Amino acid sequence: MLAAREPLTEIPALMGSDPFIMELKLDGERMQLHKQDGTYRYYSRKGKDYTYLYGTSSREGSLTPFIHADCFADNVTSCIIDGEMLAYDPMTESFAPFTTLKSAALDRVCARRRRPDVRALS
Numbered sequence: 438m439l440a441a442r443e444p445l446t447e448i449p450a451l452m453g454s455d456p457f458i459m460e461l462k463l464d465g466e467r468m469q470l471h472k473q474d475g476t477y478r479y480y481s482r483k484g485k486d487y488t489y490l491y492g493t494s495s496r497e498g499s500l501t502p503f504i505h506a507d508c509f510a511d512n513v514t515s516c517i518i519d520g521e522m523l524a525y526d527p528m529t530e531s532f533a534p535f536t537t538l539k540s541a542a543l544d545r546v547c548a549r550r551r552r553p554d555v556r557a558l559s
Contacts, residue, residue, distance in 0.1 A: 463532055465523035466539075472509070472516050477501045490539065 443451060448459065467482040475494055479487040492498015495505035509516075524533040 463521060463523055464534070465521040465532075468520065468522040470518040472513070472518075474514055475505075477505075487539075 445459075448457070468487070469480045471478040471480070477488070477491070477493055477498075479491045479500075481487060488498075490499060492501030495502050524537040525531075526533045526537075
């Protein structure tokens with residue numbers, strides 16, 4: 438049986454004096470991050486490879502450069518993280534809608550591909 442939605446303000450009255458915990462449901466995409474030494478791979482629940490969006494190393498992608506140095510202890514050389522990937526908007530300090538995740542990553546990747554490589558031109 439599916440649960441019914443109720444306004445948050447009505448939950449305490451519905452629960453009466455019984456203790457309860459509420460969990461916020463965040464709408465993202467189930468992903469696995471595979472880290473092996475300095476190489477990263479990103480896979481969807483169905484095994485689709487999204488590494489081209491998020492980056493294989495600390496020097497490329499829309500995500501990997503930001504997590505490489507700050508999210509892993511120095512002694513972590515190999516791991517698999519399985520979880521929900523979300524897009525966060527620092528301007529509104531809130532999580533963005535589900536559809537924003539890949540769109541934002543793709544926009545960033547496309548912008549980098551359009552930008553000329555100044556070193557190659559000089």
